[in-house]
Amino acid sequence: MKNIFEKIKKSSPLPQLPQVMIQLIRACGKENTNIDEVTQIISRDAGLTAKLLAIIASSHVNLAKQVTTIKSAVVYLGLDTVRNIAISSSAMQFFKFSNATDNFNINRFWYHSYKCAVLAQRIAREKKQANSDQYFLAGLLHDIGTLLLMATFPEEYKEIEARVNQGQDEFDAQTDILDIDGPKVSAWLFKQWHLPPLISDAVGFLSQPPARIQEESDHIKILFMANLMAEPESTTVTKDAQDLTDIPTAVLNDIAVQAENEVHQTAKSLNLDPGDSEQGYHLLADDLKNVSLCFGTLDNLLRAKDVPTVFKTIQRGLEIIFHIPRIFFFLRDREKALLTGICAKEDRHYNIVTSIALAMNNTNSLIVKSVNTGNITTSIDKEDLAASDTQVIRALETPFLYAIPIPGQNGCSGAMVIGVDNDLSHTLDKNKTLLALFSRQAGTCLENLNFHERYARDISDKKMEAYATLTDKVVHEINNPITIIKNYLETLKLPQKHPALEDISVVKEEIGRVSSLLEGLTSFSKPKVEGALKTIDLNEMCRRILVVLEKSILALRQIRIQIDLDAGMPKATLDSNGLKQIIINLVKNAAEALEKGDEIRFKTKLVPGSAKVLIDEKRKLPGMAQITIQDNGPGIPSHIRERLFEPYNSTKPDAPNSGLGLFIVHSIVKGMQGRITYDSHRGKGTCFTILIPLAPDTDPSAPREEII
Structure with a gap:
């Protein structure tokens, strides 16, 4: 067995889930992350360093100046993007060995692995186990030993597959030919990764018969049950699985149904059919990478505190996922019935883009059409473009534009305008669901930010109006008796040298002072806000x-x-x-x-x-x-x-x-x-x-x- 492990080390690059990745993911997830700490962690992994610098140096990423250090790459991409790249890189390494044999079905393998992870986590929670996420990781990676054997011994594995096709158990066939089985290799690899002993112990028992597991501890039983129940597109709970737990049968059946539904929906979102072995590794790898980065971007959007952060997050997400060279935004000003341009301040065409405005009744503009109809528009195969579309394409520095509406509750709130060529346009067309997810989330974030800003202004305005209304009432109520007193004093006739005349004079002065104060209050409650x-x-x-x-x-x-x-x-x-x-x-x-x-x-x-230019209206x-x-x-x-x-x-x-x-x-x-x-x-x-x-x-x- 020792010779087997030595051969695996020499002949196959081990899947990468090293401590560097774990440390990086944890560091990026902390509340007060130190950029220098993240930079130091990345610098320990040459592969990850090269990946980050390759992304940042890509011609698709439109930077004002060149980035040549790890720290500047981290600052530009952002901690969440770096974390998502680390996670997706690890996931891609995990699936890297899927094409080692001709008959291997990566889709079915992924479905089984992911379902085993979901089941293990749900059963662990039902059993009140601590660290249910560890069970998820164990379920997701439990068959990685089989992938390693497949990659290291491709000729021997053809014989193993032949025996499996004749009805022999796969683990038994592995042992007969290689003197070791996949679960033992998985357990060994988990130890190489320094993963918790709980999951490395549990995965090593997966090739044992159910009767042998009856005597083991709960953490071994949980993973074993999850593996038994993880048949793709099935909700059957076998008697062997039921015999390993005291969870009521009805509850266990519910867990099986819920897990199948969750995995089925995830597979559906990836356009993945477990019965189709033709899609292959690369399609799944691209989808997993895109989904990983996409949901990292969406998570960042939810935490955006202002509109520039929303745009910056969307731009970086789309740059990395689809290699988009440039993106501009056109936001709707409902009061003025305009779309106004905006883009990153670092973009060399910032002054041009921010000077462009489009009237909402401009029927010639593809960008306006996208917002008014809520549909994607593109300038590909279009003739006689509006002058504004031509100007935007010139600023995008690409052959065509691709406008994606940003939906809102009261119609679209704007559009994302992307520079494309024919190939990129085709890629975006194939990923319209993902783009719609981006644009819907962007629209929601923009509406939330606008709502809070309007709400704060409305509260302030209502307070001011309340002060003015109260003052009007006070002035009105005081003016009545003041007017009566003034009139009475004016009509009061007293002889000269009457002792009360001096007192009455003082009263008149004070009444006059009160009148002046009231006049000042009136000017305050109704200030002149509109002049000629x-x-x-x-x-x-x-x-x-x-x-x-x-x-x-x-x-x-x-x-x-x-x-x-x-x-x-x-x-x-x-x-x-x-x-x-x-x-x-x-x-x-x-x-x-x-x-x-x-x-x-x-x-x-x-x-x-x-200052805006309505190009089409001149x-x-x-x-x-x-x-x-x-x-x-x-x-x-x-x-x-x-x-x-x-x-x-x-x-x-x-x-x-x-x-x-x-x-x-x-x-x-x-x-x-x-x-x-x-x-x-x-x-x-x-x-x-x-x-x-x-x-x-x-x-x-x-x-x-x-x-x-």
């Missing part, structure tokens, strides 16, 4: 306001201001009065928080990628303006930051109408369909950022830019 729309030069308007503020508020406090205005800012139609009020309030607030000699930085910028959309007002002051206290845009939330509680300025600013920005955010740190200052959509310049005399 004018076509303006935003930079010039900002410059004029800042000159006035610099000579008044800032000069008195000796506060400096730095102004940086984007020369590329286009003219646009805006509520100029509302914008002036925003700037004055924010600069004034900053100045009041600063000390002598402090500084304010004011900056305008056209948001990159926000017109431009002006995009969004960003205004930032940053100071180097003390920062906003944490108790104020928690409710920053709510009314009466101020660091100056004694000042009249304190805490209303930022609420009014927020309301005006919202009325302009914009957004305001802030970043503040104690001792480091505060920065307010306002994003305002720019309406097109309506001046008919303004020069029109050419659309390229």
Whole structure:
């Protein structure tokens, strides 16, 4: 027997499930994984190192710069992808020996192995065994010894197969010819892999007669039963299996049915027929690899915290599984009835893609058609393409485009647009089920992220509306008695030098002060958020306001201001009065928080990628303006930051109408369909950022830019 093992070592590369793989899978699965630790583990395995660097260096992976180190490969691919590559590599090594003989049916072998794994795990759970996953691993790999014998002794195994065809038990035939059987080789190999003794002991008994197993411990009985019950496409529980356990027959029958259903569904998803031996190893190997990587990608999608992470995860998954050279995304803006382009920032065509917009009523665009119909579209065999499709194909740097809709609850939320040639298009056509799984999961993730963002905005808006409504009611109720008192005092006639006249005068002053306060409350509850729309030069308007503020508020406090205005800012139609009020309030607030000699930085910028080109319509959309007002002051206290845009939330509680300025600013920005955010740190200052959509310049005399 010792000579057999020596010959196996010399003549066959052992299937790889070494400690390196186990350590790597465990390291990648930890919550706080250290990249250096993962890099060190990978560097111990030349084969895995070569595989990662080959993937990362592939021309199909569109990197901005070359990756030549293990660490940079891990950082780019991500820990989950590295883990999935390790798992799929191990699985492929396991099935590597399947084509050693002509009559070997890899499909049936896989079905039996996987079903044995599922049964062993389910029976172990029913028996309340710890570490049921170990039983799954034992069931999955229990016949690997037979594969090794087949690969090492191909001529001898032809004789073994001939005896099996004549009715002899396979394990007996192995022993007669090779003086060893598959289970003993499996047990030996498990020890080479340093797997737990529990499973290496159990697998070694699989060639024993059932009567011999009656006296053994539960872990041996469980694997033996699973092997007896693992006949493909069968739910029969033999008497030999029933005699090895105290599990009720009805429960054991349920386990058999559930296991068969699970394995059958898995086989169906792989297009695998256990009765068909023609599909061969390579088809199964590709399917297993793709499914392994696909589900790793889907798992990452479920944990994505923002839209860029969703796109990054999809892109990397598709790159590795299908060797896709490039992928762009077009997302639906329902308010504007547009699809807007987006891609990885590292892509050299980022500026082009993010500048493209497609009108949803554009019947000529294949990308729009994909979103409107919910079907895959491709430019292969298509003539007279829309200008936008031609532009996208040029950016993809491939002969054709392949648009996959991203489904959602209320119609498609966009499309994934892939660069393809004829071969890749054919591959994708064969894997439409897998692509649909990707796109459905992407759509679900996008809708969830959008829902949470909208929900947070709605809560904030409703709070503001509630404050305004309550204030209206309070103002109305107080105004009634105040009006009566004022009218009464005006009609009250007293003789000159009456002792009460002085007191009445004081009362009138106080009533006047209350009226002023009520007027301030009214302006707060109903701030002016819509002014006259004018076509303006935003930079010039900002410059004029800042000159006035610099000579008044800032000069008195000796506060400096730095102004940086984007020369590329286009003219646009805006509520100029509302914008002036925003700037004055924010600069004034900053100045009041600063000390002598402090500084304010004011900056305008056209948001990159926000200006869109409707190529087919030959017109431009002006995009969004960003205004930032940053100071180097003390920062906003944490108790104020928690409710920053709510009314009466101020660091100056004694000042009249304190805490209303930022609420009014927020309301005006919202009325302009914009957004305001802030970043503040104690001792480091505060920065307010306002994003305002720019309406097109309506001046008919303004020069029109050419659309390229």
